[in-house]
Amino acid sequence: MLNVLIVGASGYAGAELVNYMHRHRFANIKKIFVSKNSLDIGKMFSDVHHQFTDMIHLRFESISDFNLVDQDINVVFLATDHNVSHDMVPFFLSSGCIVFDLSAAYRVRDCKIYTDYYRFIHKYKKILEKSVYGLAEWKEKEIKKASLVSVPGCYATCVQLALRPLVEEKILCSQNIPIINAISGVSGAGRKSNITNSFCQVSLQPYNIFTHRHTPEIIEHLGIPVIFIPHLGAFYRGIITTITCKLKDNIQEVDVYNIFYKFYKNKPLIRIYKKFLPSIKTVEKMPFCDIGFTIKDNYIVIVAAEDNLLKGAAAQAVQCFNIRFGFPETESIL
Structure with a gap:
C-alpha cells in the first residue's frame, strides 16, 4: 500500500x-x-x-x-x-x-x-x-x-498515439508534413471561470495556430515536423483529432492495420477501429484512445479520440x- x-x-x-x-x-x-x-x-x-x-x-x-x-x-x-x-x-x-x-x-x-x-x-x-x-x-x-x-499533454497524447506507429515503421512520405486538426472540449481550459470557455461564448473556432504549447512537445517526442491546428468546441470534454498524411508508395490498408496491431495488440487502453471511425461519444468518460483511419490515393486520414481529462x-x-x-x-x- x-x-x-x-x-x-x-x-x-x-x-x-x-x-x-x-x-x-x-x-x-x-x-x-x-x-x-x-x-x-x-x-x-x-x-x-x-x-x-x-x-x-x-x-x-x-x-x-x-x-x-x-x-x-x-x-x-x-x-x-x-x-x-x-x-x-x-x-x-x-x-x-x-x-x-x-x-x-x-x-x-x-x-x-x-x-x-x-x-x-x-x-x-x-x-x-x-x-x-x-x-x-x-x-x-x-x-x-x-x-x-x-x-x-492531452493533445500531444492523442496525436502521438495515432502517428507514432507509422513514424516508427517509416511509411510516411518525408516530403509531406502531417497536418493535424484537433478539437477539444472546454474542460481543457480548466475549471476557473473565463469568458473564453463560457458555453455562451464558445462556438467552434481554431486558436493558437503555429503557437500552441503542445506543438513543440509533439515535434520533440515524435521526431518529425508537424502542422498542428487546435480548435475549441462547444462541448464539455473530449478531443477528436484528424491527421492527414501522405504515405509512401504501395502502402495498403491492411499494412496500416498490421502496423497498429503490432504496436498496440497488448495495450489495453488503445482501441483500433476497423468498421467505424472514432467519435467523442466513444471516449467520453472512458480511459481509452480510439484510433481509426481511411486511405485513398496514397493519402491517409487518421482519426483519434480520447477524453482529455482521462487518457x-x-x-x-x-x-x-x-x-x-x-x-x-x-x-x-x-
Whole structure:
C-alpha cells in the first residue's frame, strides 16, 4: 500500500485523479491539496465535485500548511499549473517521493521552449534531463525506473498515439508534413471561470495556430515536423483529432492495420477501429484512445479520440503509476 498526496485536486483533471486513486487497491490518499489562495480550502471534496457525494470523504487543505517531514508519503501527483509544478518537483524529489507531474513543466528537454511558449525560465535543467516522458504505451521501460514522470499533454497524447506507429515503421512520405486538426472540449481550459470557455461564448473556432504549447512537445517526442491546428468546441470534454498524411508508395490498408496491431495488440487502453471511425461519444468518460483511419490515393486520414481529462490526463497518470510500481496496468482505471 502506497501513501499518496494529490496537489491540485480541485480541478477537473485533479478530481478524476482523486477518483481513480481513491478506488485503487494499492494506494491510500493521505491528503488532497489546493493552492494557498484557493477558495476551496477547508471544503469537502464532494462539496466541490458533487458527483462524488457519499463516495469520497476527503477535505481540501492548503499546500502552504503541508510539512512533508511529518508525513509518510511515497508518491505525489501534481495536477497543477506549470509554474507551480516547476517549483514543487525539486522539493518532493529531494524528500524521496516518486512524482507524477500532469503539468508541462518537465515535458520537453529544450529549455528555450519554456521561455518561448510558457514565458518562464526553467531553473532545474538537471532534473529536466532525468524526467521521463509518460507516454505510457511507448515509455514503459523508462517509467519503471523513473523518479519523475511527466505526463504528456492531452493533445500531444492523442496525436502521438495515432502517428507514432507509422513514424516508427517509416511509411510516411518525408516530403509531406502531417497536418493535424484537433478539437477539444472546454474542460481543457480548466475549471476557473473565463469568458473564453463560457458555453455562451464558445462556438467552434481554431486558436493558437503555429503557437500552441503542445506543438513543440509533439515535434520533440515524435521526431518529425508537424502542422498542428487546435480548435475549441462547444462541448464539455473530449478531443477528436484528424491527421492527414501522405504515405509512401504501395502502402495498403491492411499494412496500416498490421502496423497498429503490432504496436498496440497488448495495450489495453488503445482501441483500433476497423468498421467505424472514432467519435467523442466513444471516449467520453472512458480511459481509452480510439484510433481509426481511411486511405485513398496514397493519402491517409487518421482519426483519434480520447477524453482529455482521462487518457489525456488522469487515466494516463494512473497508468504510469501502475507501470512504475508493477501493478496491473489498468488497476482502478477499468
